[in-house]
Amino acid sequence: MMNYRAARFSIFLISAFLFLAPSLSAQTVPTDDESVKNGETLFKNNCYSCHRVKEKWTGPALAGYQNRVPSIEWTIAWVKNSAKLIASGDEYANKIYNEYNKSQMTAFTNLKDEEILDILAYVEVEAAKPDAAPVVVTEDGAAPAAGVPSAYINAIIIGMIVILLLLLVVLGFIVSTLKRVVENRNLSEEEKEVVESPITLSTVTRSPGFIFLVIFLVTTVGFKTVIDGLFTIGVQQGYAPKQPIAFSHKIHAGENEVNCKYCHTGVMKGKQANIPSPNICMNCHTQIKTESPEIKKIYAAIGYDPATGTYSGKTEPIKWVRIHNIPDLAYFNHAQHVNVAGIECQTCHGPIEEMEVVYQYSLLTMGWCIDCHRKTEVNGKDNAYYDKLIQLHEQSKGKNNKMKVEDIGGLECAKCHY
Ligand code: HEC
Ligand code: HEC
Numbered sequence: 017m018m019n020y021r022a023a024r025f026s027i028f029l030i031s032a033f034l035f036l037a038p039s040l041s042a043q044t045v046p047t048d049d050e051s052v053k054n055g056e057t058l059f060k061n062n063c064y065s066c067h068r069v070k071e072k073w074t075g076p077a078l079a080g081y082q083n084r085v086p087s088i089e090w091t092i093a094w095v096k097n098s099a100k101l102i103a104s105g106d107e108y109a110n111k112i113y114n115e116y117n118k119s120q121m122t123a124f125t126n127l128k129d130e131e132i133l134d135i136l137a138y139v140e141v142e143a144a145k146p147d148a149a150p151v152v153v154t155e156d157g158a159a160p161a162a163g164v165p166s167a168y169i170n171a172i173i174i175g176m177i178v179i180l181l182l183l184l185v186v187l188g189f190i191v192s193t194l195k196r197v198v199e200n201r202n203l204s205e206e207e208k209e210v211v212e213s214p215i216t217l218s219t220v221t222r223s224p225g226f227i228f229l230v231i232f233l234v235t236t237v238g239f240k241t242v243i244d245g246l247f248t249i250g251v252q253q254g255y256a257p258k259q260p261i262a263f264s265h266k267i268h269a270g271e272n273e274v275n276c277k278y279c280h281t282g283v284m285k286g287k288q289a290n291i292p293s294p295n296i297c298m299n300c301h302t303q304i305k306t307e308s309p310e311i312k313k314i315y316a317a318i319g320y321d322p323a324t325g326t327y328s329g330k331t332e333p334i335k336w337v338r339i340h341n342i343p344d345l346a347y348f349n350h351a352q353h354v355n356v357a358g359i360e361c362q363t364c365h366g367p368i369e370e371m372e373v374v375y376q377y378s379l380l381t382m383g384w385c386i387d388c389h390r391k392t393e394v395n396g397k398d399n400a401y402y403d404k405l406i407q408l409h410e411q412s413k414g415k416n417n418k419m420k421v422e423d424i425g426g427l428e429c430a431k432c433h434y
């Protein structure tokens with residue numbers, strides 16, 4: 017009978033928890049999927065060149081903006097015309113403007129209030145997402161393995177602790193109820209001693225329930241540490257450093273379909289693919305986005321003045337951070353793979369045309385090179401030299417035994433090391 021009351025009490029606790037949690041956050045920004053989706057497109061088209069959700073870029077990381085800005089109305093006014101707000105003497109507007117060395121955010125007078133709210137909806141959803149684990153690809157380039165983001169594990173652990181606490185409350189009720197029931201009975205001395213034995217620290221710590229609880233918590237925490245550790249193996253893969261200019265392959269190689277070889281001029285001819293010089297950027301950017309602070313960095317690098325179209329002669333190389341790097345003891349040649357073997361860039365570098373920021377897709381270990389040399393057929397197309405070799409190979413090994421890179425010496429140490 018009292019069990020029932022205790023159960024009712026715990027149901028009350030759980031529902032109170034469930035109802036209170038959501039009402040703690042503001043509701044002015046929409047949360048429906050359609051708004052978030054629309055916001056994502058608007059964010060990518062208008063804000064992405066200067067803002068990331070979780071990372072500081074040209075402008076601040078937008079995650080958690082709600083806790084900094086004076087109000088949602090302020091945010092809308094700011095996005096529409098930040099200069100106006102700064103000129104009005106608004107305290108926070110001037111503070112953040114000075115913090116970012118007075119760099120001017122573009123005015124978005126054409127955006128409607130609802131559109132800005134959609135962008136904020138997207139920012140809030142994106143900010144709440146757990147950080148993605150670095151991209152993990154297996155030796156043979158198979159699909160990335162899905163990991164358990166550690167935020168989920170944290171949530172599970174917190175959930176378990178809440179449930180355990182509720183259990184404790186319920187058990188406490190049951191004990192006190194039982195005691196009251198038992199007090200009204202006639203008990204033998206022995207039974208009385210058990211019922212009246214005081215609950216001290218030592219009776220608690222020696223009880224099987226407590227020991228179980230401790231073992232359970234220690235195992236869970238240990239398990240989580242091991243999983244977190246596993247995710248940091250092979251850190252070089254997925255390496256995506258921040259670059260001095262927010263150059264996006266998605267915009268250039270993806271949306272605008274600029275050929276990889278237009279910029280990486282070395283791939284057909286030699287060992288290096290080459291990072292393009294600013295002159296290649298200038299083929300387009302003397303005209304395109306000339307007002308963008310990111311493009312102005314290109315101008316600064318070559319001492320170009322867009323107002324007059326003249327060069328000052330003062331240059332300062334753009335310090336791109338190198339991403340792919342095999343040690344000097346090994347030799348890799350792009351032309352051999354791209355030109356002679358006809359391998360697509362994406363086989364080794366992944367979907368570059370979808371990357372806002374380039375990351376290392378493949379392992380680049382010796383095992384990775386060897387594995388492909390074992391599996392890949394030699395490309396004999398339009399190559400008289402290989403035609404002869406392939407003919408000889410098939411004569412000696414049979415028609416179904418295709419000539420692989422390993423058959424032309426692709427596993428010999430000296431081919432890659434000298
Ligand atoms: C040309 C670069 C640029 C673009 C494009 C841009 N911003 Fe900004 N934004 C900034 C800079 C820089 C700041 C810091 C304040 C300053 O210096 O004016 C800022 C500040 C902000 C702030 C204040 C954030 C805070 O933490 O206090 C918000 C909100 C914001 N931007 C939203 C947007 C939205 C939404 C868009 C797209 C519609 C956008 N920005 C597009 C550069 C930009
Ligand atoms: C408009 C010029 C341009 C085009 C087109 C372009 N890239 Fe790039 N690429 C760059 C620049 C600039 C960098 C250096 C900055 C960076 O890493 O984002 C770079 C970096 C890279 C890197 C990383 C280099 C390193 O440091 O290890 C790879 C790999 C790459 N590009 C592959 C490609 C592929 C594949 C394509 C075609 C799908 C392509 N690029 C198209 C300009 C370009």
Ligand code: HEC
Pocket residue numbers: 065261262263264267268272274279292293294296297298299300301304305308309310311314
């Ligand atoms: C073939 C033409 C072309 C070349 C070459 C080119 N770009 Fe672009 N770039 C574009 C186009 C088109 C856009 C998108 C403009 C837009 O969003 O309206 C763009 C956008 C950008 C932006 C985003 C600017 C902003 O504020 O939105 C950056 C940064 C950029 N390019 C850097 C570079 C760099 C660095 C190079 C040289 C390595 C380069 N681009 C070479 C055509 C080019």
Ligand code: HEC
Pocket residue numbers: 276277280283287288289290291340341342343348350353354359360361362363364365380
């Ligand atoms: C067979 C695998 C493979 C293919 C195919 C491939 N790459 Fe690479 N790429 C590599 C490796 C390995 C490195 C690192 C080389 C080093 O450290 O010397 C690299 C490095 C790069 C770099 C860094 C700068 C440099 O010159 O080392 C760029 C840029 C690049 N690749 C672009 C491309 C482009 C563009 C294509 C397609 C036209 C392509 N790659 C095709 C394996 C490949």
Ligand code: HEC
Pocket residue numbers: 342346347348349352353356357359363364380381384385386388389392393394395421424425426431432
């Ligand atoms: C995607 C498959 C692939 C990967 C990955 C790959 N290669 Fe190759 N490699 C080939 C093919 C195909 C050839 C044959 C080219 C030819 O026909 O000459 C080749 C040829 C070579 C050769 C010339 C071999 C000879 O006998 O002339 C060298 C050296 C080489 N690769 C080095 C490397 C190194 C170093 C790596 C790793 C950093 C690597 N390769 C990764 C496919 C690959």
Ligand code: HEC
Pocket residue numbers: 342343346380381382385386389426427428429430431432433
């Ligand atoms: C297809 C190219 C290729 C062939 C063939 C090759 N290696 Fe390597 N090797 C590499 C690459 C690439 C690396 C660098 C890998 C890395 O940084 O993880 C490497 C690294 C090494 C290292 C250094 C390991 C380290 O931890 O620094 C040794 C030693 C080595 N190879 C020995 C050999 C021997 C012995 C052979 C012949 C049986 C051989 N390799 C054949 C590509 C090759």
